[in-house]
Amino acid sequence: MKTSKELCLQNKNQSGAEILCIGSEILLGNIVNTNSQWIAEQLAILGIPHFRQTVIGDNPIRLKEAIFEASNRSEILITTGGLGPTPDDITTKVIAETFDTPLEERNDILLDLKNKLRSKGRNLSESQKKQSLVPKGAKIINNYSGTAPGIIWSPKANFTILTFPGVPSELKEMWVKEAVKWLTNNNFSKNIISSKVLHFAGINESSLADKIPHLLKSNNPSVATYASTGEVKVRITAKGKNSEETNKAIKPIEKELNQLTGLKCFGVDHETLEEVVVKLLLNRKETIAVAESCTGGAIGSKLTKIPGSSKIFYGGVIAYNNSIKQRILEVPEEIINNHGAVSKQVVEAMARGVQKKFQVNWAISISGIAGPTGGSKLKPVGLVNFCIKGPETLISWEERFGSNKTREDIQKLSVLNALDRLRLSIIMEN
Amino acid sequence: MKTSKELCLQNKNQSGAEILCIGSEILLGNIVNTNSQWIAEQLAILGIPHFRQTVIGDNPIRLKEAIFEASNRSEILITTGGLGPTPDDITTKVIAETFDTPLEERNDILLDLKNKLRSKGRNLSESQKKQSLVPKGAKIINNYSGTAPGIIWSPKANFTILTFPGVPSELKEMWVKEAVKWLTNNNFSKNIISSKVLHFAGINESSLADKIPHLLKSNNPSVATYASTGEVKVRITAKGKNSEETNKAIKPIEKELNQLTGLKCFGVDHETLEEVVVKLLLNRKETIAVAESCTGGAIGSKLTKIPGSSKIFYGGVIAYNNSIKQRILEVPEEIINNHGAVSKQVVEAMARGVQKKFQVNWAISISGIAGPTGGSKLKPVGLVNFCIKGPETLISWEERFGSNKTREDIQKLSVLNALDRLRLSIIMEN
Numbered sequence: 001m002k003t004s005k006e007l008c009l010q011n012k013n014q015s016g017a018e019i020l021c022i023g024s025e026i027l028l029g030n031i032v033n034t035n036s037q038w039i040a041e042q043l044a045i046l047g048i049p050h051f052r053q054t055v056i057g058d059n060p061i062r063l064k065e066a067i068f069e070a071s072n073r074s075e076i077l078i079t080t081g082g083l084g085p086t087p088d089d090i091t092t093k094v095i096a097e098t099f100d101t102p103l104e105e106r107n108d109i110l111l112d113l114k115n116k117l118r119s120k121g122r123n124l125s126e127s128q129k130k131q132s133l134v135p136k137g138a139k140i141i142n143n144y145s146g147t148a149p150g151i152i153w154s155p156k157a158n159f160t161i162l163t164f165p166g167v168p169s170e171l172k173e174m175w176v177k178e179a180v181k182w183l184t185n186n187n188f189s190k191n192i193i194s195s196k197v198l199h200f201a202g203i204n205e206s207s208l209a210d211k212i213p214h215l216l217k218s219n220n221p222s223v224a225t226y227a228s229t230g231e232v233k234v235r236i237t238a239k240g241k242n243s244e245e246t247n248k249a250i251k252p253i254e255k256e257l258n259q260l261t262g263l264k265c266f267g268v269d270h271e272t273l274e275e276v277v278v279k280l281l282l283n284r285k286e287t288i289a290v291a292e293s294c295t296g297g298a299i300g301s302k303l304t305k306i307p308g309s310s311k312i313f314y315g316g317v318i319a320y321n322n323s324i325k326q327r328i329l330e331v332p333e334e335i336i337n338n339h340g341a342v343s344k345q346v347v348e349a350m351a352r353g354v355q356k357k358f359q360v361n362w363a364i365s366i367s368g369i370a371g372p373t374g375g376s377k378l379k380p381v382g383l384v385n386f387c388i389k390g391p392e393t394l395i396s397w398e399e400r401f402g403s404n405k406t407r408e409d410i411q412k413l414s415v416l417n418a419l420d421r422l423r424l425s426i427i428m429e430n
Numbered sequence: 431m432k433t434s435k436e437l438c439l440q441n442k443n444q445s446g447a448e449i450l451c452i453g454s455e456i457l458l459g460n461i462v463n464t465n466s467q468w469i470a471e472q473l474a475i476l477g478i479p480h481f482r483q484t485v486i487g488d489n490p491i492r493l494k495e496a497i498f499e500a501s502n503r504s505e506i507l508i509t510t511g512g513l514g515p516t517p518d519d520i521t522t523k524v525i526a527e528t529f530d531t532p533l534e535e536r537n538d539i540l541l542d543l544k545n546k547l548r549s550k551g552r553n554l555s556e557s558q559k560k561q562s563l564v565p566k567g568a569k570i571i572n573n574y575s576g577t578a579p580g581i582i583w584s585p586k587a588n589f590t591i592l593t594f595p596g597v598p599s600e601l602k603e604m605w606v607k608e609a610v611k612w613l614t615n616n617n618f619s620k621n622i623i624s625s626k627v628l629h630f631a632g633i634n635e636s637s638l639a640d641k642i643p644h645l646l647k648s649n650n651p652s653v654a655t656y657a658s659t660g661e662v663k664v665r666i667t668a669k670g671k672n673s674e675e676t677n678k679a680i681k682p683i684e685k686e687l688n689q690l691t692g693l694k695c696f697g698v699d700h701e702t703l704e705e706v707v708v709k710l711l712l713n714r715k716e717t718i719a720v721a722e723s724c725t726g727g728a729i730g731s732k733l734t735k736i737p738g739s740s741k742i743f744y745g746g747v748i749a750y751n752n753s754i755k756q757r758i759l760e761v762p763e764e765i766i767n768n769h770g771a772v773s774k775q776v777v778e779a780m781a782r783g784v785q786k787k788f789q790v791n792w793a794i795s796i797s798g799i800a801g802p803t804g805g806s807k808l809k810p811v812g813l814v815n816f817c818i819k820g821p822e823t824l825i826s827w828e829e830r831f832g833s834n835k836t837r838e839d840i841q842k843l844s845v846l847n848a849l850d851r852l853r854l855s856i857i858m859e860n
Contacts, residue, residue: 024667027480028471029470029473033462033466037463040459051457052492053483053485084635084636086635086636086639167659237458294734296727296735297720297722297727297746299727300726301726301728305838307837309750310804314753315748315758317748318730327788328788357757359753371737372737407737408735
């Protein structure tokens, strides 16, 4: 074993990057550190080796130690958090102190801050001025949607710090718009690691794994499965000199997976089910409306998230209360009385009602028991009825997601199930 | 600044615990490190100070370094991951090597492994035997649902390592059933740390910080602000002997914060805006419906997430297409032609329409330009019109969230803004 001195004074034993997330809220367990995961993924995409992640609270002494240690181990340190205007935002100050460098007030940042605040009808406060201080010689990473900029700064040879705010949307935008370019131009992007993620619905993780035991054993590319609520992901990861090489390695595995699983794979990488459905409808120039009870507008909300969905999504009725199912969707009262609001008959009437009222090609309807109360022996919590009506399609079905599931999970599973069956229905009409 | 040697050779400058999560899948960004957050929360509950979290991949040299460093800084090191049977599970072996201690095969673990596998009709494989090796002198933490046990081991004075598997359910069970008792019996559980989080809407982080400079400087309780999209959180953290003492310390700060910010604070701890709105309406026995254009059902979906919301939420109309605004909500065509779909006149007509059709006490309507296209100079992306109609209330307003915002952020900000104004409107009618 090396002595502490040896361990400490040895020269850099690794190139590559470290991630340092700063914030007492992480150490107190108040938030999950999703920033580390996101940055780690981005580093893998760029092919920048990444060997360590650290979290430190808003404490200057411990933060200084962590920055100093990283500067002896790595070429790049990426920090998140602590750039804001409040007294516990200490990142920039401590970084400067660690390398005995003064902070200087930057007029360009000050001007940018004033402009941003003016557009919101506000003035620059004393505490916000702090955000214009950066170590002498540092380059700025512009913050497009928030106020605090980040820095790119090399306080010593072979070591550069990049700082980002802790707000995920600001961090991501700054990374994509500025950091990627800098890291690539400065040749940090080496042997690249590429992943392709295939998304599956309507199959569980172990059934999928049982279809591909030989693929799960392969090395480069490697294949791994991940399960989340209502969805299974398969990640194919390849290492290579460039994206041409990794794509060539991934392609045959992807093809084999698709052959083995039929239409179960609904999308790749960041593609979502709602995006796929919107694309299919745009291609067919067809329109859709929703009639939602237990999901309360969640399908409409998902479809509306996709830019351009206004061309195919007309809207819908959230028929949470039974009186609305009758009055707005014209579901006959006797159907509700005879079969119950959660029934094949009611969802079929809801789909017919919304299709007619909204004058659309496709209609989707949902009625179920999301719980935690409202279940019975015959119709337990987790029972959900669905109907899809298309130009030539009329299908209705029920799912029993299980009464041990949370309200949130039942709603989420209902949305995914409905969208996936809609996807398959549209494909089948082609 | 201290030299590297000074930083390295100094004696322990902190007591308390560190968390070390081991696994290349975290460094590759394949999974979010939720284990760190969970353990951090548990440490806070036990009142064990916690100053650093680290992630290292399945690499023996870097892992050894990280363990050694932690042993010079902390009293307790909690590790997760790397206890399984596969070749990349190296945690126990590296821990033993770091402190020059041999591993010994433990018959009690071997027997337990055999029994567990037999109950599943399987035999102990060579690779699984590895899990029965622990450093000489280590205590075992039983694994109740999985195979790999953890250890509690003090390789040197004032330093103890506790190891856990990376599977969250196994880790949690082992923590609750064994680790808590050990940590408490060995007096690591000191002053407890309690946090209360207050949620604010309708105020930005720096305006809030400027109202409470004196509180942000206080030490015990400490006060910190955090911004996320459309919301600001203030965390009050107190240390004390027991929860009575910490609650007593937090209470006056909470009161002062509320006095200084009026009605801006909408909830505490895990309370959400939609939960607060549902509670207010339940108290007043009043009902609500929504008329959503650019948010596509997201407000309805939020309200429906709350158990019991069926008593107050009747449903709504997703009027994404203008024809639906006319046909279903009875917005006169000339209003849309004269003022545009995103206008004060249209949202007022939408709110009136849905209130009348759904026969509810409250109606909320939204129409805006979520982008990325569809904006003009006069009506840019990010412009959203709102209306709330209640028993005695009729307010309409517009927000300009900024055309640099993403579609997702504009939709999210619209929902939060609408729900917060609804909350205030209901309170005002009281």
